[in-house]
Amino acid sequence: MQSYSAEMRRDVLDMDDAGASTHEIAIELNVSKSWVRRVKQEFRESGKTAPATTRSRSGFVDRHADWLRDKVNSQPDIYLRETQALASKELGVNVSLMTVCRSLKELELTRKKRH
DSSP: OOOOOHHHHHHHHHHHHTTOOHHHHHHHHTOOHHHHHHHHHHHHHHOOOSOOOSOOOOOHHHHHHHHHHHHHHHOTTOOHHHHHHHIIIIIOOOOOHHHHHHHHHHTTOOOOOOO
16 A cells, blocks of 8 residues: 655645645546545544554553463363453453454464364
8 A cells, every 4th residue: 555645645635725626636646536535534534634654553462461371271272252252351352353363373372172
């Protein structure tokens, strides 16, 4: 995904203030209409003019490593979905299955299924 500068975002907003349409702005700046709409929406809703610098990650494993270790050690055959549900119930944290999976892998915790 292309990241455009804050200056280009300001150009979009200046052209919009001057009465240019989304289509005209996109053609003039050689960007997509959807990006122009998104810049205008972000400014309208939050006053944001700068591009995002990083994605916000939850840090689930950093904050809940001990809890994860306890769950896997006490129930070695626990499913990812069960861990996800317990995180929501016990920690009040909504987390994706992939986050649970990555967290267990990062902590080098394996789950053994009963046969």
